[in-house]
Amino acid sequence: MGTNQATLEHVIAEYWPRMVRAAAGYERNPALADELAQEMAFEVWRALAKFEQQSALNTYVYRVIHNVAVDHIRRATRRHETALESEVLDDCGVGPDAALQQTQQKQQLMQAIQRLPLSLRQVTLLRLEDLSDREIAAVLGLTETNVAVRLTRARQQLATLMAE
Template identity: 40%
Template structure:
């Protein structure tokens, strides 16, 4: 039987290995830097609370995305109920690395994609984030709790909307 200390170590090691997931979700669903920090902390807390129920037969990153996205979506819903308007991906574009130095056209495209994502419903935002992270349809379906067919349909529709709106 594992001790509490060894459980904490396993949890900390796995979260550290996949910590980018926390920040991606917090940046997607948080409005201001303070919101993002608070959301990242809430995600970590919820991950710890849910860790005893983690099924080791499944990928940790998939489980982690599912928890983190649920916390992010709940955050947006709470903000909406308080009549706040969360605008995700409020990042500084000059912090995004660029192979050719200052690439104004690329920055404009990134800004347009961020504005597009800000207008999406929370499930579509999560789906697009996972798709852009190059997860398979199967992984996305498992994380979001929808079918692969539904993922494929939603991705296709989102691609079409991106082509027409950006």
């Protein structure tokens, strides 16, 4: 891919909303989620300079994003003191009632995801971004069977958490 600045910026811009969503899925505190998204963008930017088409770009970028998230969890020692309120994600031009309902659903989904164990949270966040089992396996270094098992467990837990 090379280090063409315009290409790098284009890729970062394209993946930016996904980074923001991933960061919100991993970090409850909105301010720290902002920081995490910035860090993801930076690491993707650095990693792209070394990208040599050894895997699909999509897989490569997601691998970096989720690696930064795991690194964040490793380093964060005050995570359990963080608040659950997060208003990181916005609505998309719908009426007031519908918007309110949608916002509540999003909050519910976000909180349920944040309460999943890490191994299930990872596969869920990737599936919510429409990655296939094979792609998720490549991103996380797992087998497809393992991914399928985790996804089944994640769906069950997500349903329980969202029903609470």
